[in-house]
Amino acid sequence: METNRMNLVDLGPAAAGMARLAEGVGDVRLGDPTPCPEYAVRDLLAHVIGLSTAFRDAARKDLGPTTDTDPRKATLVLRDDWRTALPRRLEELVTAWSVPAAWEGGTRAGGVALPAAIAGRFALNELLVHGWDLARATGQDYDPDGASLRVSYGLLEATVDDGGRGGPFGPVVEVPEQAPLLDRVIGLSGRRPDWAPDSAR
Numbered sequence: 001m002e003t004n005r006m007n008l009v010d011l012g013p014a015a016a017g018m019a020r021l022a023e024g025v026g027d028v029r030l031g032d033p034t035p036c037p038e039y040a041v042r043d044l045l046a047h048v049i050g051l052s053t054a055f056r057d058a059a060r061k062d063l064g065p066t067t068d069t070d071p072r073k074a075t076l077v078l079r080d081d082w083r084t085a086l087p088r089r090l091e092e093l094v095t096a097w098s099v100p101a102a103w104e105g106g107t108r109a110g111g112v113a114l115p116a117a118i119a120g121r122f123a124l125n126e127l128l129v130h131g132w133d134l135a136r137a138t139g140q141d142y143d144p145d146g147a148s149l150r151v152s153y154g155l156l157e158a159t160v161d162d163g164g165r166g167g168p169f170g171p172v173v174e175v176p177e178q179a180p181l182l183d184r185v186i187g188l189s190g191r192r193p194d195w196a197p198d199s200a201r
Contacts, residue, residue: 007103007117013145014127015090018048021134021142022086030078034137035195039076041137045086046076048130052089055123058109059096059116067108090127097123118155125152129169129189132182136195142182149181156188 022045030042039047050071057066079085096102097120107116109123128148135142160172170190175183183193 007120008100009097009120009124009151010147011094011097011120011124011127014124014131014148015052015094017142017144018127018131018134019087019090021131021138021140022048022083024140025134025138029138032137033197035133035191039133041134042078043076044130044133044137045082046078047071047074048127048134049079049082049086049089050074050076051123051126051130052086052093054109055119055126056089056093056096058107058119058123059093059099059102061102061105061107061116063108068111070111093123121151121155124148125155125189128152129186129191132186132191137197139197144182146181149185152185153181153188156185160188 025041025045030040030045032041034041034044036044054066054069054071057063103117103120105116106113107119108114109119114122128144129152131144132142134140173187173190173192175187175193177184179187179193186193
């Protein structure tokens with residue numbers, strides 16, 4: 001059966017953005033706060049390595065500890081070799097999801113069974129939103145591509161509870177409809193688009 005090409009999403013731009021941001025993180029910033037209250041920069045970087053590994057294996061249908069562990073229960077320790085490990089994992093993630101068969105059938109990620117086409121979109125969304133987290137935490141510019149933004153917005157908007165405005169990552173932060181698409185994605189992810197490091201101290 002031929003894969004429905006409409007299911008395929010290119011994770012390359014979001015992964016490249018994350019790699020660029022990580023390269024710009026100096027060691028002195030590793031203890032700084034991020035928009036994720038429970039994460040310092042070092043924790044966020046460790047989380048990105050972990051999620052890249054998990055979603056890589058989800059694409060390969062290589063199911064086991066990496067795909068079945070709830071990320072909220074994972075112990076985050078930033079590897080000493082993170083500056084080489086992170087770009088390598090990101091490259092492997094992009095390669096895994098560039099295979100059409102990765103988008104077929106079902107898989108697991110974070111201990112949750114879901115259609116592979118949705119898992120791939122969650123992988124992209126994780127990269128995009130955590131890219132914003134890292135950029136804000138470390139004072140770097142961030143301008144993700146429009147196609148990735150539209151995928152993230154569609155995914156998050158479809159998962160919002162219209163009654164309580166709760167999303168998969170916490171209560172939605174309401175953002176004006178005329179706001180930039182990135183701000184609207186960030187609001188749907190439960191973050192304040194105007195977050196700054198000073199507000200976390």
